[in-house]
Amino acid sequence: MDASSTHGADDNAGLVRRFGAVPAGLVLALFFALPLGALMVSAADDRGSAFVRLVRDPLVSSALANSLVLAVSAGTVSLAVGVPLAMALAAQAPGRRRWLLALLGVPLAFSGLVIAYGFILAFGRAGFVTSLLAGMGADPASVGSLIYTSAGLVLAYAYYLIPRVALMVYPAIANLDRRPLEAALTLGASPLRALFDVALRELWPSIAAAWCLVTSIALGTYGTALALAGTQINILPLLMYLKLSDGQTDFPLAAALSLVLMAVCTCVLALGECLARQRRD
Template identity: 40%
Template sequence: MKLAKWAVWFPMLPGLLGYGLFFLFPVILVFSEALSAPLETFNRMISDSYLLSSIGGSLVLAGSASLMSLLVALFIAYFLSQTSPRMRQWLSIAIALPLVFSGLIVAYGFILTFGRAGFVTQLLGQIGIPEGQFGNVIFTPVGLAMVYCYYLIPRAVFILLPVILNFDWQQMKVSESFGANRWQSYRYVFLPQLYPAMITSLCVMVSVALGAYGTALALSGTQLNILPLAIYSKISDGGTDFPVVGMLSLLLVGLCVLFTLLADKLKQRLEDM
């Protein structure tokens, strides 16, 4: 009987070993660096105005990109819900393609398309739009937010779509039969049932955008003041303050976990209403 119980764990050993070696062990090392002298490390971190502004910059960038992505994803998910199952399947495959590529490939693709010598930039230059001004946008926070939207929108679409597909559209007709116009039906009948999925998708996107690193590094190097790039700058170019790097990493992980817990809390509250 004991052998049977242990035999259940044998197939899981490779996964558990990989999880411990490549996730738990690095996290423990980061924790040990950050908490070796927590008060001194925290004081050094908050005394650096660059690091403090990077936290705010990350939150603003992640929040704005996520809000834009959510707005676009709402229209895409609604459109997909109105198409035939076969068409929806093919369009879903196309929408999911951005999730296949790494952040570096996405960044280089946007540079080749919208950069200073990009294909679209050169075409716009033919009609009088200054290539230098338009080509520089992709390397600014606005351009980075656009690139983030490229792979945030599919995540939101696939969270919203099942809810919209399962929505009973007869409720809209019932509300209109009681005198509500089309906008009021969407506002008071459709959207309240979509709020939990909207909150979930928004928090998931903020968590993903907060930790995005490769895309920002490829587009701007360390010129943009956001938290992942601040961590990178602290461990590159001869940086040796590993306790502060560990504290910043814990802060980044804590923010992502906070938004995940917030999504669950708000979702439960909205579903109980």
């Protein structure tokens, strides 16, 4: 390679170092900074009275509590199913594992409304699962109404959160050093004791980070909750919908609610990032 080619390559590398982050910065400014600024301006209308009304409104505190309970429940259920699923994936042969990973990604392609509609067709008052249970003696009215409650929302959320947990935890399980685990089994530890004392000690940061991610997703989920529960369940995303409905448009309060929801989700995600960083360090 001659000197001119080397000099040209150095110039290109210098341009990338100087201006390579410009497209990402523009996207961040257009689709994050500007919308966030607009929210803050709207929430600050009338000297920030929206935040005063937000604190005084009992529906807001109830919605926040319900949202946290729903998100924590959905994240915990997803973790309880997703981690064993990731372990089962790691134990499969490579060819079968590729097919299973592809199938596992299918629920992630569906929108919240599609998932809600599928759950209504399966578990609603006239759903085929409800009809099967009714044939076994169950009350179809009682069984079919469960999907429209908070417990039904937890199950619907878990449908698309379980694959996220499994796909996040699987690489950590696949790359786990098996030698300490085998040494513990050789020294007489039971498989369950070796799992908790050796494997989970290494895996817990990844598991906790996955829980934080899916919990934050459940906090902000909107379409599935609206399709299944309408406005009958008081959670933050649906309360924001009410504040923007035709009957009572309240942009400042909706903006303040958006900032609260974003702050809660950010705190949960920051916790997950701290735990993941502990694993990397």
